[in-house]
Amino acid sequence: MSIGKIGAVVLDCPDPVALARFYAELVGGTVEQVEEDGDSWVDLEGAEGAALAFQAAPGFVPPSWPSTERSQQFHLDVTVEDLDAAEAQVLALGATVLEAEDRKRSFRVYADPAGHPFCLCAC
Template sequence: MAVATLGSVVLDCPDPAALAGFYAGLLGGEIVPGGEDWVELTGVGGTLLAFQAAPGYVPPRWPSADASQQVHLDLTVADLDAAEKEALALGATVLEAEDRERSFRVYADPAGHPFCLCAG
């Protein structure tokens, strides 16, 4: 028997509204402000995605031998090339461009969190 259920995934960032806008552009959904330090993105699947202001936020480094990334999102897409074009237009940056034939590609969101676009 489970002790808990997953309530949300929360990303720390310097600007919750801006990062929510980025992910709304990628995933759709509705942006729900919760104050200047908290924004939620609803309607993007079964789990709430939220963004929390973090003073002194430092983005993870990818790749890094001396520090782990902690967590990343895998986003399933129908067409990797089309999804990449949209992600880059929204402000994503490419983190790994070496192997264009594999089933996923690695990017950073505007706050520096790594995420993957994965062929679905």
């Protein structure tokens, strides 16, 4: 028997609303801003899969891909039907390519606008 269950994956970032909007375009859902005790917290509501939330992190330093100096700590895998089409869309939203040279692989690695790594994976 488990003690609990995952409520959300929370990403630290400099601008929670902007990053939530990026992910809303990527995986669907709506951006819901929550103010608690002066903290800026944003939930992504209604998206399929694991719940995502975003919190302001003053002095945020993005992870580095791949690096042991500034470990990625985690990354998100987003399954898509068409890697090429999805790549064009995430780049238009502000993502950057981290590792996508091998076009024969079933995944490609990007960074969101705050620098968190994520993969587009062929389903």
